[in-house]
Amino acid sequence: MKSFLSAAREITMRTLALLFLAPILLMFLTSFKPESEVLNPSSVIPRTWTLANYAQVLGWVEEAPFARWFTNSLFVSTSVTLLVIALSSMGAFAISRLKVPGGNFVLGMVVASMMLPTQLFLVPLYLILSRLHWLDTPAALIVPATAGGFGIFMLSQFMRGMPEEIEEAALIDGCSPWLVYLNINIPLCAPAISTLAIFVFIGSWNDFTGPLVFMDSVRNYTLPVGIALYQSSYYTEYGLTLATSVLATFPLLIAFFLFQKQIVQSMAATGLKD
């Protein structure tokens, strides 16, 4: 009886898991269907497989420059990730290794600022970016993102949990802080840095409000805003909008299956720490 119950439970859980997967699977399969089959689905698996949707989406250069949005997204997300890692790890090194005076005060301010809702920053950032003449340029999406507190907070916490004797000894022996940072600190923090990189990249890739507010011309959009605009003009041509969605999603799905353990575990860890 007991084993029967536990078997039933495992089957239920697996079915539920498939329920979560089903919409994404449907999105992939349907994007390969011809339009007629999309509206009158007689089977989940396409009866005729076609690349027509993808050809049309990728070929529609003027109204919806999909390749351009993809490049914009890739450029913005990569730049944000690299800059956040550089600035946050240098800052965390200054605070928890070099023990810069006032460092903990800065960290306290950063943590306090993380409690504020992002919407509070939208209007003033728009004004500041317009004064800098950065609106409608990638800089508007890249530079303000480096001010986020998550990276410096997480790396400081991580460093606090690591022994500092090696770095301290190297500093006292007269080794330059740059060498200590590059040759000892960064390698020691590699696991935390890679987790941070994954998080920052995903967050930037999926950012919707930022590009919606700060970007103006169609060719400067990133993927989420580009395809949202595209959907509002072609919303009943599901074959097309689903193909754009697949193209916008697959890099993240690949990343997810490669780094699944890290993503899921750090999700759990950061969720508990806050």
Place this chain on the structure above:
Amino acid sequence: MTYATKRKVAGMVFLLPYLLSFCSFVILPLIVAFVLAFCRYDLTARGQAGFVGTKNFSDAFADQYFWAAMGATVRYAILIVPATLLTALALALGMNAMVRGQRFVRAMVFLPGMLNVAVTGILWQWFFNGQFGLFNFFLEKVGIGKVPWLSEKTMAMPSITLMSLWWTVGGTSIVLLTALQQIPVQLFEAAALDGADTNRLFKYITIPMLKPVLTFTVVTTTIGGFQMFGQAFMLTRGGPELSTRGLVQYIYETAFNNYRLGYGAAMSWLLFIVIATFAIIQFRVIRGKAI
């Protein structure tokens, strides 16, 4: 230079880039947001810009659209918070009891959270569409008929909640699962030896041990609920009859479609005050009861 000075200088050099960015894009915007909230600053009439005292706030209190947006936001929070909490808890307990296949379920449940809100919206717009939607296609086939998922006032917000649940519940359930796995097994063993049955174990060990995480979950889900924007923006644009237009969308439209930046900033502060008040009350209430 002595060693101590050298080290101080190095520390400042290392901290400087982040500090510059933090001051320019966190501290400065906060100051600007504060000043703006007390100013009239319409991009369409820059000549008339100037200090207006608390007019923006009194305007908001007299603005029926502000209250409609506040109402929609609260309705969404009332739906999403219990839905997320119960589903996440059920999923976490289910996963925790699994002998095999836990990793697979965990990954699948988490997967939707990897999509961005535009893709999620496109997908569910296809499911929910009244005429061509997938849900109604099947409901018609089995003879139930069409359901006005997004076009009826009473249905639209629950539909948005359903999509949000699918999109975000995975992360929450993994946080709860991790907390479940950290409960010492000895507690259950000792209580079972003393004759406690499964229900009692759940009531007197699992729930109390989960309390801090559950509090955290309630507060973060509420905060997230109050910030809902993209989901309604993608599915309904705030309709029908503005019934799903939340505060964030109203702020967005005020500031960036009607270019009233001062009024938008003032409403952002009101949103912040509401969120902070709710978070504090929830922490107090949950901490006060039992344990």
